[in-house]
Amino acid sequence: MLLPKTYLVRMKEQERYRWWKPIVAFLLAGFLFVLFMSIAFFAIGFSGAPSPIGALLEQSDTLAADELMQQGLESLAESGLGISLLLGSVILLLPAVWIAMNATRLGGLKTLSSVEGHLRWKRIGRLIVPLLLVFAVGNAAELALGSILAGTLPEFSVPSLSYILAVLILVTFQSAAEEYAYRGFLMQAFGSWIPVTAIPLVLQALIFMGSHTYNVWGLISILAFGLIAGILALKTGGLEASIVFHAANNICALLVASLVGANALAADATILDMALSIALDLIVFFMILHIAKKQGWLVDGKEEGHLPAAPQHMKS
Numbered sequence: 001m002l003l004p005k006t007y008l009v010r011m012k013e014q015e016r017y018r019w020w021k022p023i024v025a026f027l028l029a030g031f032l033f034v035l036f037m038s039i040a041f042f043a044i045g046f047s048g049a050p051s052p053i054g055a056l057l058e059q060s061d062t063l064a065a066d067e068l069m070q071q072g073l074e075s076l077a078e079s080g081l082g083i084s085l086l087l088g089s090v091i092l093l094l095p096a097v098w099i100a101m102n103a104t105r106l107g108g109l110k111t112l113s114s115v116e117g118h119l120r121w122k123r124i125g126r127l128i129v130p131l132l133l134v135f136a137v138g139n140a141a142e143l144a145l146g147s148i149l150a151g152t153l154p155e156f157s158v159p160s161l162s163y164i165l166a167v168l169i170l171v172t173f174q175s176a177a178e179e180y181a182y183r184g185f186l187m188q189a190f191g192s193w194i195p196v197t198a199i200p201l202v203l204q205a206l207i208f209m210g211s212h213t214y215n216v217w218g219l220i221s222i223l224a225f226g227l228i229a230g231i232l233a234l235k236t237g238g239l240e241a242s243i244v245f246h247a248a249n250n251i252c253a254l255l256v257a258s259l260v261g262a263n264a265l266a267a268d269a270t271i272l273d274m275a276l277s278i279a280l281d282l283i284v285f286f287m288i289l290h291i292a293k294k295q296g297w298l299v300d301g302k303e304e305g306h307l308p309a310a311p312q313h314m315k316s
Contacts, residue, residue, distance in 0.1 A: 008191035016105035022189035029100035036092040080162025087170040094177040112184030114238025123240040131248035138280040139256040154260035175246035218269035221277040237299040
């Protein structure tokens with residue numbers, strides 16, 4: 001499979017690019033992300049809002065750090081307020097990357113959005129419905145197969161309205177923030193230094209995997225997800241397909257799991273869970289490539305330059 005460099009070299013082709021600027025941007029984005037997180041959690045604590053993981057802090061002397069973190073994530077994911085805090089914290093990556101990219105004169109988010117200098121919203125609209133349907137059916141099938149193998153029927157429950165609204169509204173922004181950070185910033189930064197296309201692709205996927213706290217089977221599925229999302233960005237010359245791929249997966253996983261009282265962020269995954277997850281991701285991946293080919297979205301793998309930039313505007 002050809003992996004075109006058109007999107008990968010967008011950062012390096014900026015007029016004010018210097019080899020050290022991605023490093024400065026990375027450090028600045030990391031600092032801003034921690035700062036924004038600190039301000040947000042201080043504001044929440046100052047407001048007196050109840051903490052979904054307050055009880056876990058009392059166990060900090062008896063739980064290992066990784067156990068405390070994972071149980072905290074699972075606890076957060078069980079309520080509307082909790083999932084809002086969890087998703088909102090990830091969304092803070094987006095302004096951090098935006099400020100860092102602008103401060104270092106690397107072109108801002110338009111450099112990371114696509115080879116045309118902006119998000120191509122028609123592509124997002126074209127992909128939303130089919131991807132949501134496939135992921136919804138796929139996640140439901142995974143749960144059904146798991147129930148059959150376990151020999152028990154799941155107990156259905158209706159999640160709260162606040163939980164549903166939080167997932168539907170915030171997951172898209174959370175997914176976009178991660179795509180801009182990993183498939184956008186990190187992959188283009190590595191691509192500005194390393195001429196072999198596959199290496200930046202793999203590096204960003206490894207870092208993406210390392211940002212999760214699942215067991216080995218869960219981490220392998222996350223690695224596969226990061227590779228697929230990266231290939232989509234390279235093949236289509238932008239983040240539109242990977243954003244919808246990420247958002248549709250997360251929305252369906254969170255909502256379908258909540259219907260049976262399961263936790264989509266649970267750390268314990270089996271080899272079957274991994275296989276089913278990767279199989280579903282691959283089905284969606286080839287479906288996106290099929291749509292992209294029909295619509296003429298695929299970037300020519302032989303093309304070394306980038307497409308002429310459209311008027312510079314970014315909708316958010």
